[in-house]
Amino acid sequence: MMKMNKWTMALAAAGVVSLSSVAQAQEAATGAEALAASTTVSGYVSTSYTAVSDDAHTSTFRNGTNDKFALDVVSLSISNGDLGAEAGSAAYNLEMWIGPAASDIGTGDGANTGTVELMEANIELLASLGEQDVKLTVGQFGTVVGAETYSYADNAFHGRSFGFAIEPTHHTGVKAETNVGGLDVTLGLVNNTTSNATNNGGGSNALLTAVSHTLGSGLGMLEGTTLTYGGVHDAEESATVDVTNHYFGLSKEIVTGLTYSVAWDIREESGTGADSNIVGHYLSYPLGGGTLNVRYEHGNVNAVNINGTAGDENYDGLESLTVGYNYPIWTGVTSRVEFRTDDWDGKTGGSNESLAVNLVYNF
Numbered sequence: 001m002m003k004m005n006k007w008t009m010a011l012a013a014a015g016v017v018s019l020s021s022v023a024q025a026q027e028a029a030t031g032a033e034a035l036a037a038s039t040t041v042s043g044y045v046s047t048s049y050t051a052v053s054d055d056a057h058t059s060t061f062r063n064g065t066n067d068k069f070a071l072d073v074v075s076l077s078i079s080n081g082d083l084g085a086e087a088g089s090a091a092y093n094l095e096m097w098i099g100p101a102a103s104d105i106g107t108g109d110g111a112n113t114g115t116v117e118l119m120e121a122n123i124e125l126l127a128s129l130g131e132q133d134v135k136l137t138v139g140q141f142g143t144v145v146g147a148e149t150y151s152y153a154d155n156a157f158h159g160r161s162f163g164f165a166i167e168p169t170h171h172t173g174v175k176a177e178t179n180v181g182g183l184d185v186t187l188g189l190v191n192n193t194t195s196n197a198t199n200n201g202g203g204s205n206a207l208l209t210a211v212s213h214t215l216g217s218g219l220g221m222l223e224g225t226t227l228t229y230g231g232v233h234d235a236e237e238s239a240t241v242d243v244t245n246h247y248f249g250l251s252k253e254i255v256t257g258l259t260y261s262v263a264w265d266i267r268e269e270s271g272t273g274a275d276s277n278i279v280g281h282y283l284s285y286p287l288g289g290g291t292l293n294v295r296y297e298h299g300n301v302n303a304v305n306i307n308g309t310a311g312d313e314n315y316d317g318l319e320s321l322t323v324g325y326n327y328p329i330w331t332g333v334t335s336r337v338e339f340r341t342d343d344w345d346g347k348t349g350g351s352n353e354s355l356a357v358n359l360v361y362n363f
Contacts, residue, residue, distance in 0.1 A: 038080045043095075046072035046152040046360045053353040072152055072358075073101040075119065083135065087128040095119040105150060105169060119150065119170075135177045143168045144175070144186055144210040145230035145247035147263035147280060156284060156293040157324050158358035159340055163265035163278045163297065166304050167245055168232055175208055186210035192236045206235040225252040234270075242270040259284045267304065274303035278318070290327030293338075296320070317345035334360040 049069050076096045083091040095118075097105060102117040122139030148155050148164045173190030188208030210230040215222050228249035234242045246268070251261040260283055267276040278299035285292050301315040324338030335358075342352040 040077075040079050040081050042077045042079075042363060043075040044153040044360050044362045045074050046101075046358065048072055048158060048356055048358040050354060050356045052355075053350075070101075071099050074098040075151070075153070077120075083124045083126055085126075087126050087133065089126045091124040092122070093124065094121050129178075132178055132180075136174060137177070138174045140170055140172045141175065143171060143230075143232060144188070144208050145232055145245050146265065147247075147249055147261065147282065152358070153334065153360050153362055156282070156291075156326070157295060157322055157338055158336060158356045159322060159338065159354065161263075161278075161280050161295060161297055161322075162299070162301060162306070162318060162320055162342075163263055163280050165306050166265055166267045166276045166278065166301060167247070168235065171206075171208065171232075173205065173208075182213060182216075184210075184212040186230075190235075192234075204234075207231075207233040209233065222252075225250060237269065240271065244268045244270075257286045265299075269303060274314075276301045276304055287325075288327075290325055293322075293324045293326065295322040295324075315344040319343050332362050334358075334362065 047070065051067050074097070076098065078094045080091050083089055097117045097119050099115060102115050105117050105119065118140060120139075120141055122137050122141050125136040125138065127134050127136060142149060146164055146167045148157075148161055150169055152158070171188065171190035173188060175186055175188030175190075177184070177186045179185070186208065189205045190208060192204050192206050208231070210228070212226065212228045214226045215224065217223055219225075226249075228247070228251075230245075230247040230249075232243075232245040234244060237243045244267075246266040248264040249261065251259065253259050260281070263280040263282070265276070265278045265280070269275060276299070278297055278301070280295060280297040283292075283294040297318070297320040299318055301313055301318060304313060306313045306315070320340070320342045322338055322340040324336055326334060326336040329335045337357050338355075340352075340354045340356070343350075
């Protein structure tokens with residue numbers, strides 16, 4: 001039953017307002033309140049200071065300038081919460097990057113890339129295929145390959161890995177996710193492009209595949225090991241070259257608190273033989289109230305633009321070591337310091353070395 005206070009009743013009796021208009025206004029307010037209640041706003045602000053001894057790599061995000069304070073990015077996410085558990089439910093996700101690092105992801109078209117970019121914009125739908133629930137994501141979303149993401153808040157390190165630098169970051173299209181016999185399986189069809197301008201793909205489409213599984217009990221020391229594969233197949237680099245990315249991951253808690261992960265990234269170019277192959281090893285261990293993180297990478301990079309300048313790089317005998325420490329000094333703030341050194345065959349002037357201090361406020 002509609003509830004009105006005595007002043008509203010008096011106005012209605014005097015003919016100043018109608019009961020129907022009051023009812024409509026109350027229904028509109030109720031609808032607005034329900035919409036507001038179902039909308040979640042979150043995000044983070046990332047800022048940093050980086051000192052480097054040599055030209056580090058802009059494709060590893062914010063590691064390329066000597067002695068510089070930086071507002072990395074403001075990430076603003078709007079969604080209507082978690083996707084429901086019943087078929088027919090839907091949700092939406094929108095994430096924007098605002099600030100200097102927004103141009104790094106380059107989701108716009110050429111000159112239109114700038115200080116505001118779409119990180120994600122998609123609709124999630126829950127459907128049923130017989131008795132199997134399938135989650136569909138339609139729009140722009142992150143890639144299915146890699147151990148690291150574009151998010152400053154989610155990665156253990158401020159500077160991204162070389163493995164990350166040879167991977168795609170975004171796709172526009174549709175992907176389907178489900179669980180089959182304990183395997184998390186993903187299939188997708190996306191625009192046929194390797195460029196960050198994800199809406200510009202033409203011609204045929206690229207295929208996404210991914211599978212993940214955590215080994216159960218009864219397997220001895222392998223119990224609890226998570227195995228992951230991700231693939232982006234035949235994405236168009238140019239009119240004559242297609243690129244396929246493969247990612248193989250393994251993660252395992254070796255002893256209490258000490259987690260070891262390995263990430264193997266392969267980038268294959270059709271017709272050129274200019275393939276890249278990078279293996280990354282990650283260690284994470286709680287120490288002194290914070291977390292000590294170590295990343296060691298080795299391999300080779302061929303025909304990939306790593307440093308952000310004109311032309312592609314060719315790094316053979318690549319080695320990279322990053323040591324970082326995350327410590328929760330302030331509530332809601334990720335605070336970390338990390339040292340990084342990169343080297344490869346034929347490198348002149350010694351190793352690339354960088355020291356970064358990073359604060360990320362999560363809201």
